[in-house]
Amino acid sequence: MPADILLISLVFMFAGIIAQFRLKGKFSEYGKIATSGGLSGKEVAEKLLHGNGIYDVSVVSVSGFLSDHYDPSKKTVNLGPDVYEGKNIAAAVAVHECGHALQHAAAYSMLTLRTALVPAVQITLPVEFDASARALKWLDQSRITAPGEQKKAKDALKWAALTYVVAALASIALLIQYILIYQGRSRN
Numbered sequence: 001m002p003a004d005i006l007l008i009s010l011v012f013m014f015a016g017i018i019a020q021f022r023l024k025g026k027f028s029e030y031g032k033i034a035t036s037g038g039l040s041g042k043e044v045a046e047k048l049l050h051g052n053g054i055y056d057v058s059v060v061s062v063s064g065f066l067s068d069h070y071d072p073s074k075k076t077v078n079l080g081p082d083v084y085e086g087k088n089i090a091a092a093v094a095v096h097e098c099g100h101a102l103q104h105a106a107a108y109s110m111l112t113l114r115t116a117l118v119p120a121v122q123i124t125l126p127v128e129f130d131a132s133a134r135a136l137k138w139l140d141q142s143r144i145t146a147p148g149e150q151k152k153a154k155d156a157l158k159w160a161a162l163t164y165v166v167a168a169l170a171s172i173a174l175l176i177q178y179i180l181i182y183q184g185r186s187r188n
Helices: 003-030 041-051 081-085 089-105 109-117 125-142 147-187
Strands: 058-061 069-071 076-079
Touching: 003 089, 003 147, 041 058, 041 076, 041 081, 041 089, 041 125, 058 081, 069 089, 076 081, 076 089, 081 089, 089 109, 089 125, 089 147, 109 125, 125 147
Parallel strands: 058 076
Antiparallel strands: 069 076
């Protein structure tokens, strides 16, 4: 394997570790800042869903830190305990996951494609950015968060999205590695 591809892979791996570390730091920081509305992540999620006419999606608690996700096959917004019970800025991730439920209800094509391809491939970036955009728009319109809280929620979601960007770039680098390895073997 060429040294430059190995170096690129190591850079992406290191960047991924830094992004994850920073994300955990942001969630730890924002987990200490209470929201003025005093709603938990579960309550905010249900408010968003019901406010958008979605009553067939359940909000459930799952184990694990940053284990939050939307499961379109079960129609569940799965939130880790810190987000599910949290009445803080870090619980904004609940709104992001509900953004996926909004995508599902609207038959957002990229979510449909990703769902069909998982676990074979993850086409995450457009889906994740769109879910955050939908979530932030709703937060702004619902006035559940104060302006300063909205800014911090947006920052938390930005760092979460960055981990997806780094993971996507790392996957591309790994794919290039495999292609180069295959090409090297086929020449022999």
